[in-house]
Amino acid sequence: MPSLRLVRLAVHGAFYVLLAIAAGPALAGTAPVAVLPPAAVLAAVYGLGIVRSARRPGPWLAAVTALWLLLLAMDHGFSYVAFPLFFLFLHAMPVRWAHPAVAAATAAVVAAQAGAPGGLTAAKVIGPVAGAVVAILTGYGYAALYRESRRRQQLIDDLLHTRDELAAAQREAGRLAERQRLAREIHDTLAQGLSSIVLLARAAETASPEAARARMREAGRTAADNLAEARRFVQALTPPALEEAPLPEALRRVTERTVPGAVFRLDGDPCALPMETEVALLRLTQEALANVARHARADHTAVTIAFLDGQVTLDVYDDGIGFTPGDGPADGRRTFGLHGMRERIAALGGTLTVESAPGEGTAIAAAVPVGSGARPREAAGEAAPAGPAARPRHTGAAA
Structure with missing residues (x-):
């Protein structure tokens, strides 16, 4: 020191x-x-x-x-x-x-x-003795100062070591968070798109020439969309669907494209949401509808987005075969869909509820808080009226 x-x-x-x-x-x-x-x-x-x-x-x-x-x-x-x-x-x-x-x-x-x-003389004795006493007392003070300095230096070393450990932990947390982000994006975009292409290709194998050409054109459009998604999520940019249209219209297009015949419903006055909120709701809809198309065997599907006072809710309902929440696939494969949905909504301070049972269909309800500064805006298009299969909207759903 x-x-x-x-x-x-x-x-x-x-x-x-x-x-x-x-x-x-x-x-x-x-x-x-x-x-x-x-x-x-x-x-x-x-x-x-x-x-x-x-x-x-x-x-x-x-x-x-x-x-x-x-x-x-x-x-x-x-x-x-x-x-x-x-x-x-x-x-x-x-x-x-x-x-x-x-x-x-x-x-x-x-x-x-x-x-x-x-x-x-007395002075010749007192002088050296006083000097020795002063030296001893000063030495004790010096020793105390030395010990205090050592303790302080040890504390500084510990703090520096802790700071280095914290920095390493933060770097690791950032790496894991980025890994999770990429996993969610790949699962909700590329994986779903590739699954759709596989289904379209299989359908084209047994379809008539005209229907086969239509399936292949749809597969080409899906591949092009996923290529654009891949380029954008690597750079953490806005998804193409949200660049081209407001959130309600983007959800309508995703609904019509993923599950033909599904009903899209809009409640309330749309307002401008933070981009991360719009991306999370879009990805949730894509994942839920992809599951419906692949697994549900549903006759009716409905997507409802509602802009309420202080929150926005999103419901995806189908009357398909359903499942038991918490049970994995029968073949033991590890799934990421519902886990990724919950992570996205929880990161925004929202809640997610999944209601399903074998033979009873499935309902996924998400609620995300909206700041007081949200501004109303007109939707890009009129919402389609709810069909008879549209399930009542889950307001205030919690997960």
């Missing part, structure tokens, strides 16, 4: 400043110059230990202490160098050794001061 490095630099700087002050009289010629060589060696050894930062500082610390004691024995002026050494002892040694080392260094200073002119 920057604050801890600053404290270390301050201690090292104090050592060299006090060492220079103690050696100053010898440099000025007022004290024996014999202290200069060991003082220079002490400065070099201390600096070498700072640069190398050995994991086991014992030998280095012993050398520094021995050189300092030699200088202290030669000149009591080196007593002041003991103060930064106190911090060195407290930092580099265990507590059980640091405190005795500080006490011994203090005793050495007091002994050196006793041999100075004027003999031993």
